[in-house]
Amino acid sequence: MDFEGCFRNLDAGDYHHARAVHDAAPPSPGPHEACENALIECLGGSIVMADVADFTATFLAYTPDVVVTLCSKPCRIPEGHVGTWHLFDINGLHTSSRYAPCYAEVVDCIQGHLNQHRTVLIHCLEGRDRTGIVGLSLMMLARPSVAHDDIVREMVAARPKRNEDWVTRFGLLREGSEYHTTAKAVVEVLDRLES
Numbered sequence: 001m002d003f004e005g006c007f008r009n010l011d012a013g014d015y016h017h018a019r020a021v022h023d024a025a026p027p028s029p030g031p032h033e034a035c036e037n038a039l040i041e042c043l044g045g046s047i048v049m050a051d052v053a054d055f056t057a058t059f060l061a062y063t064p065d066v067v068v069t070l071c072s073k074p075c076r077i078p079e080g081h082v083g084t085w086h087l088f089d090i091n092g093l094h095t096s097s098r099y100a101p102c103y104a105e106v107v108d109c110i111q112g113h114l115n116q117h118r119t120v121l122i123h124c125l126e127g128r129d130r131t132g133i134v135g136l137s138l139m140m141l142a143r144p145s146v147a148h149d150d151i152v153r154e155m156v157a158a159r160p161k162r163n164e165d166w167v168t169r170f171g172l173l174r175e176g177s178e179y180h181t182t183a184k185a186v187v188e189v190l191d192r193l194e195s
Contacts (some may be wrong), residue, residue, distance in 0.1 A: 006102030008072060009089035015077045018067065018085035027052065027073035035061045038158040040135075042142045045114035049135050049159050051127030058121060065118035068110055070130040075123065084113070090130050095178055100185035107137045107186055108193075114138075128165050128172070129179070135159075136173055136183040141190065148175045 011021060035057035039046040050058040055075040059067070066084045067077060074087060088106045090099070113120050124130040132155075139151045152173045156163045166173040173179055 006094065006099055007089055008091060009087060011085075011087040013085055015067070015081055015083045015085055018069075018074055018077050018087075019079075021087070022074050022076045025073070026076070032056060036160055037061075039119065040139070040154060040158045042138055043111055043114035045117050046119045047110070047114070047135065047138060048119065048121050049127055049131045049155075050121060050123040051131070052123070052125055054127070054161075055121075055123050058123075062119055062121065064121040066110075066113045066120040068106065068120060068122045068134075070106065070122065070124040070134065073125075090124075092125065092129055095129055095133060095182060097178075097182045097185040100182055100189050103133055103137060103182065103186045104189035104193075106134055107141070108190060110134070110138060111141065111190075127159065128162055132162070132166060132173055133179050133182050133186070136179060137186040140183055140187050148180070 031053050033054040035054055037048050037050055037054065037058045039048050039062060048058055048062050048064065052075055056078065059078060063081060064083060069087045070090050072089050086109055090102060110120050110122065122131050122134055135155055139155060143151055152167060155173065156166055164170065171177055
C-alpha cells in the first residue's frame, strides 16, 4: 500500500539505527517537558502519544517496544534500550482524507505491533495533527461501537496538553472535522484491504 507523494522519507530499523539517523542530522534543540501522557490499551497492545518536547520523558516513563516517527526529524531514543523504530515522514499539512491511504499504511504497521502486545510510542513535531489522526484511526478500529465523543475524551485524558487543540478551542478531532473525516477514511481503507 503506497501513496505517491505522501511520504517525504521512509526508514525503519532498531533503536540503534534511529539514534544514528538522529545524530546525522539532529533537530534544533528545544525545550524538554515532563510527561503528562498516559498509555491507552488498544488492539491487544498499548499506544502513547507524544511530541518532540515531551518525547524523552514519555519514552522513559513507558519504555516502549516500538517508536513511530511521523515527522522529518526523529527524537533521540535514550541509550540502553532495545526496540523497533519506524519513520513515516508525512508533511504536516497533509491532513485531508486525500491522504487516507498514506495514514492507513502507518496505522496498519502500528496495528501489527499492537497485535503482538507491544507498546508503541507515536510522535510527530507537535503530537497534535499527524499523531492525532493516527491515534484517532487506531482508536476507531479498536472501539468500533464506542461513541466518537467518548473516544476523543479517552485520547485527551491520555494526552491532556492537546485538549484545546483536539476539543475545546480548535476541535481538530471533533466529529465531522477534517481529521475525523480522514480517520474514518483510514478505517475504510483498512476494512477494504481485509475483505
